[in-house]
Amino acid sequence: GESVGLHLPTLSVQEGDNSIINCAYSNSASDYFIWYKQESGKGPQFIIDIRSNMDKRQGQRVTVLLNKTVKHLSLQIAATQPGDSAVYFCAEIPNSGGSNYKLTFGKGTLLTVNP
Amino acid sequence: EPEVTQTPSHQVTQMGQEVILRCVPISNHLYFYWYRQILGQKVEFLVSFYNNEISEKSEIFDDQFSVERPDGSNFTLKIRSTKLEDSAMYFCASSGQGADNQPQHFGDGTRLSIL
Numbered sequence A: 001g002e003s004v005g006l007h008l009p010t011l012s013v014q015e016g017d018n019s020i021i022n023c024a025y026s027n028s029a030s031d032y033f034i035w036y037k038q039e040s041g042k043g044p045q046f047i048i049d050i051r052s053n054m055d056k057r058q059g060q061r062v063t064v065l066l067n068k069t070v071k072h073l074s075l076q077i078a079a080t081q082p083g084d085s086a087v088y089f090c091a092e093i094p095n096s097g098g099s100n101y102k103l104t105f106g107k108g109t110l111l112t113v114n115p
Numbered sequence B: 001e002p003e004v005t006q007t008p009s010h011q012v013t014q015m016g017q018e019v020i021l022r023c024v025p026i027s028n029h030l031y032f033y034w035y036r037q038i039l040g041q042k043v044e045f046l047v048s049f050y051n052n053e054i055s056e057k058s059e060i061f062d063d064q065f066s067v068e069r070p071d072g073s074n075f076t077l078k079i080r081s082t083k084l085e086d087s088a089m090y091f092c093a094s095s096g097q098g099a100d101n102q103p104q105h106f107g108d109g110t111r112l113s114i115l
Helices: none
Strands: A010-014 A019-024 A032-038 A045-051 A056-058 A062-067 A072-077 A086-092 A109-114 B005-007 B010-013 B019-024 B031-037 B043-050 B053-057 B065-068 B075-079 B088-095 B110-114
Touching: A010 A019, A019 A109, A032 A062, A032 A072, A045 A056, A045 A062, A045 A072, A072 A086, B005 B088, B010 B019, B019 B031, B019 B088, B019 B110, B043 B065, B043 B075, B075 B088
Parallel strands: A010 A109, B010 B110
Antiparallel strands: A019 A072, A032 A045, A032 A086, A056 A062, A062 A072, A086 A109, B005 B019, B019 B075, B031 B043, B031 B088, B043 B053, B065 B075, B088 B110
């Protein structure tokens, strides 16, 4: 049978605005989280990571916030540019059962930046 | 900046045939991974590899799949007898330390089409 793809959440912003992309993760024992950007036809590109002993980390134009209480992760992009248009995935390392190798990806958010 | 490279970019194969996907991880990395992404869906973990053996594998990675590091630079994924449902993008990734210590860096993938 034909498989149905996931309907991606979408976020559309104007160039120069700030963007906030949200992610709910599943495993309260996860202790390492990564945001990836995926442009059409390319592989996931590392943006920023954060460990569970932190609640905020800043990079160049990006900030990741971690709220362990509600298992929520967000990516803030300052002064969004057209080149930021892509699908953004959060990923976690589930830390149960001794697994510290595989990334578990969220379903992604499509960010569109309008010039 | 060093990157993960994958070949071919697109592979078309008849159902039942064997296929080998090739990857050259970042040169000083020690951990290697394969993931796949069916069109419109999440990136899914297949297998991780360290010290010349599989560290972890998912349920997708059944007896039809195998991985190999035949020399000091290449990392391959073999599908022995392909099925229609193997059609997907296959991403190779590598990391310098264990997955929960450093982010995994991805190649741009091989699009596998099974006819």
